[in-house]
Amino acid sequence: MDLSRAFVKDAKRVIIKVGTAVVTTPNGKLALGRLGSLCEQVKELMSSGLEVILVSSGAVGIGRQRLRYQRLINSSFIDLQKPQVELDGKPCAAVGQSGLMALYDSLFSLLDVASSQLLVTDNEFKDPEFRKQLSETVGSLLELRVVPIFNENDAVSTRKAPYNDATGIFWDNDSLAALLALELKADLLILLSDVEGLYSGPPIDPHSKLIHTYLKEKHDETITFGDKSRVGRGGMTAKVKAACHAAEAGMPVVITSGFTTDGILRVLQGEQIGTLFHKDAHLWFSIKEQNARQMAVSARNASRGLQGLTSADRRKILLDVADALEANEELIRKENEIDVRIAKEARIADALVSRLTLKLEKISGLAKSLRVLADMNDPIGQVLKRTEISEGLILEKTTCPLGVLLIIFESRPDALVQIATLAIRSGNGLILKGGKEAARSNAILHKIITEALPPSVGPELIGLITSRDEIGDLLKLDDVIDLVIPRGSNKLVSQIKESTKIPVLGHADGVCHVYVDKAADLGMAKRIILDAKIDYPAACNAMETLLVHTALVKTGGLDELLLALKIAGVQLYGGMKAAEILKLPKARSFHYEYSSMACTVEIVKDVFEAINHIHEHGSAHTDCIVTEDRDIAEVFLCQVDSAAVFHNASTRFCDGARFGLGAEVGTSTSRIHARGPVGVEGLLTTRWLLRGTGQVVDGDHGVTYTHTEFPVDYRKEASKTLGIANDGDSTLASGAHTSHSNGNNLTN
Numbered sequence: 001m002d003l004s005r006a007f008v009k010d011a012k013r014v015i016i017k018v019g020t021a022v023v024t025t026p027n028g029k030l031a032l033g034r035l036g037s038l039c040e041q042v043k044e045l046m047s048s049g050l051e052v053i054l055v056s057s058g059a060v061g062i063g064r065q066r067l068r069y070q071r072l073i074n075s076s077f078i079d080l081q082k083p084q085v086e087l088d089g090k091p092c093a094a095v096g097q098s099g100l101m102a103l104y105d106s107l108f109s110l111l112d113v114a115s116s117q118l119l120v121t122d123n124e125f126k127d128p129e130f131r132k133q134l135s136e137t138v139g140s141l142l143e144l145r146v147v148p149i150f151n152e153n154d155a156v157s158t159r160k161a162p163y164n165d166a167t168g169i170f171w172d173n174d175s176l177a178a179l180l181a182l183e184l185k186a187d188l189l190i191l192l193s194d195v196e197g198l199y200s201g202p203p204i205d206p207h208s209k210l211i212h213t214y215l216k217e218k219h220d221e222t223i224t225f226g227d228k229s230r231v232g233r234g235g236m237t238a239k240v241k242a243a244c245h246a247a248e249a250g251m252p253v254v255i256t257s258g259f260t261t262d263g264i265l266r267v268l269q270g271e272q273i274g275t276l277f278h279k280d281a282h283l284w285f286s287i288k289e290q291n292a293r294q295m296a297v298s299a300r301n302a303s304r305g306l307q308g309l310t311s312a313d314r315r316k317i318l319l320d321v322a323d324a325l326e327a328n329e330e331l332i333r334k335e336n337e338i339d340v341r342i343a344k345e346a347r348i349a350d351a352l353v354s355r356l357t358l359k360l361e362k363i364s365g366l367a368k369s370l371r372v373l374a375d376m377n378d379p380i381g382q383v384l385k386r387t388e389i390s391e392g393l394i395l396e397k398t399t400c401p402l403g404v405l406l407i408i409f410e411s412r413p414d415a416l417v418q419i420a421t422l423a424i425r426s427g428n429g430l431i432l433k434g435g436k437e438a439a440r441s442n443a444i445l446h447k448i449i450t451e452a453l454p455p456s457v458g459p460e461l462i463g464l465i466t467s468r469d470e471i472g473d474l475l476k477l478d479d480v481i482d483l484v485i486p487r488g489s490n491k492l493v494s495q496i497k498e499s500t501k502i503p504v505l506g507h508a509d510g511v512c513h514v515y516v517d518k519a520a521d522l523g524m525a526k527r528i529i530l531d532a533k534i535d536y537p538a539a540c541n542a543m544e545t546l547l548v549h550t551a552l553v554k555t556g557g558l559d560e561l562l563l564a565l566k567i568a569g570v571q572l573y574g575g576m577k578a579a580e581i582l583k584l585p586k587a588r589s590f591h592y593e594y595s596s597m598a599c600t601v602e603i604v605k606d607v608f609e610a611i612n613h614i615h616e617h618g619s620a621h622t623d624c625i626v627t628e629d630r631d632i633a634e635v636f637l638c639q640v641d642s643a644a645v646f647h648n649a650s651t652r653f654c655d656g657a658r659f660g661l662g663a664e665v666g667t668s669t670s671r672i673h674a675r676g677p678v679g680v681e682g683l684l685t686t687r688w689l690l691r692g693t694g695q696v697v698d699g700d701h702g703v704t705y706t707h708t709e710f711p712v713d714y715r716k717e718a719s720k721t722l723g724i725a726n727d728g729d730s731t732l733a734s735g736a737h738t739s740h741s742n743g744n745n746l747t748n
Helices: 003-010 032-047 059-073 077-081 089-110 122-126 128-143 173-183 236-248 263-268 292-307 311-327 329-345 350-356 362-375 413-426 436-451 469-475 490-498 522-534 551-555 557-567 576-582 607-617 630-639 714-722
Strands: 013-018 051-056 114-120 146-152 188-193 253-257 275-277 383-390 393-401 404-408 429-433 462-465 483-486 512-516 543-549 571-574 598-604 622-626 644-647 684-691 705-710
Touching: 013 032, 013 173, 032 051, 032 089, 032 263, 051 089, 051 128, 051 173, 059 089, 089 114, 089 146, 114 122, 114 128, 122 128, 128 146, 128 173, 146 173, 173 188, 173 236, 188 236, 188 263, 236 253, 236 275, 253 263, 292 393, 292 404, 292 429, 292 462, 292 469, 311 329, 311 362, 311 413, 311 436, 329 350, 329 362, 329 436, 350 436, 362 413, 404 469, 413 429, 413 436, 429 469, 436 462, 462 469, 483 490, 512 522, 512 607, 522 543, 522 557, 522 622, 543 551, 543 557, 543 607, 551 557, 557 571, 557 598, 571 576, 576 598, 598 607, 607 622, 607 630, 622 630, 630 644
Parallel strands: 013 051, 013 188, 051 146, 114 146, 188 253, 404 429, 404 483, 429 462, 512 543, 512 622, 543 598, 571 598, 622 644
Antiparallel strands: 253 275, 383 393, 383 705, 393 684
């Protein structure tokens, strides 16, 4: 199911508008196959408990075809040589209406469904009594399981130019359907057309793309329409007008093809077919649609604007985002609850649902972590090294943003907040692709964060893509995107690495181990393994394998540990040794991330076998030893080749916030650039600033290289000594000067 269309599952009353182009063939004859399919779908919907109302065009087209035939057979040969005057629509409607209803009645009767005809004009809707009676009549028909079929009574309508005249209540059957949907309190309006939906250009143009969700702010000025319907009065322009009117009033509308045999059923199943109009669509998608390159370039330009701000201004942005999250907590949780409900209905694993859920305290916790991040030293422009190259020639190595990051993350909406705010703090542009299960949560969080950005930076700093198809285009942009961080399985990381020239910072599986040595304090071991497993089982730093020294089997220590896990509700699986000795069900694999209340247990003879096991089956994420033997602990700490290695502490401590990084974009198991929890520092690189007084190389003639190392706070101290104001003080952190200096700090 497409997550933005989840609401259709709750629909109870549906109005379906059938256009003339659907009812008839190009030569004006009835399209019996399409009408039969329509009736069968209506029957199926009614059988599932839905109330269905039809608004059907086609009477004028059918009548015109019949009257042309009548005129033909009643004309002389001489009459046929004369120019043929086009038939007036009113007699055509009068002749065609009876034939259209007779056909509907016949088709529905074959399916044991009763139908009824209701002809209306716009003037009648001006009468409140008529509206009341209409609602009561339709209600009675639906209770009797009868399909009401509406049509404008064109034969007696007094409208002169129904398509252009805006004075009436409705102007064609599309607007009639929209009016009835609101008047009769339907839950969904479906407008059937002869094309799949609304396109970005002419449907026959191969470059035109189907617009799955209509955004008035984006499409209203950019979409152009061709001629009206070949046979009816409306066409796509009329449908879009009616759909926009209904959507603004709170009625969801889908324009889709009436030429398919199951299009209506697929709409009601929540599939992404046709074009959706919804009043909340602007909350789900970015208003400004850009292609991959435009998005990346815009993010880079915005990041340069961000870097140009003072440290205080960048700090204020983070505080504004924190305030915005708290102010919109109810809206965020509402969207998240929809994601969670859909995930549960789709029977997604409990571990994934747990990651998806934004609990009551989560949003306030995110806001708090943002304020901590805001109060940290500004990471941009820190001077790491200062060297005098030659007299009067000073070289500085300073920190700076990487540029533009592409981060693909799993179904954790809180990750979007952490990643986005780290990008802001580090001055990077960002493009995000979250898990589809969290589509609505990600969309509202992205909207809240980007709206908090000042105009000098712009919302383009953080792009959000919703389609997996766009990832391939982005991975080709090695000249614009500087780093890809895929948060997910080894398989995902491998696929990304194989698909791009951009450097990849891999976040692999979290197959974390706790090894309980024979010299462990059992009380401590028990606390650690329980916390590592049950504090947050779905986390990537949760314990997935418990390794135990064989000596604890004989002393009963292992039984004590396993009993504690069982009491806590943890399902235990055994490796080859443990399964045989402890009679446990065999683990499917040692390299397995349960992400739930389950773990693997295995018995090892010593610390070296534990280390070998971790290297062979682990993911190089986080591993822990519990022991009172410091020598054994040092062997473990030095030899285990993982991003984080702990002694007598839960694996759950491997977290950017707990490490004091403020937040994290993920835990890297790569060995280049950054490893472990990647916070602000992992999103920075360095550059060199050289300040001179007119020096030239000239083959090194007359240049005396001193290569004297100065302390990083040299210029600050020099300024104090000389009594000179330092224009970079607004961005000084821990005595380190930032790169915002204009090079004129030291003057005579």
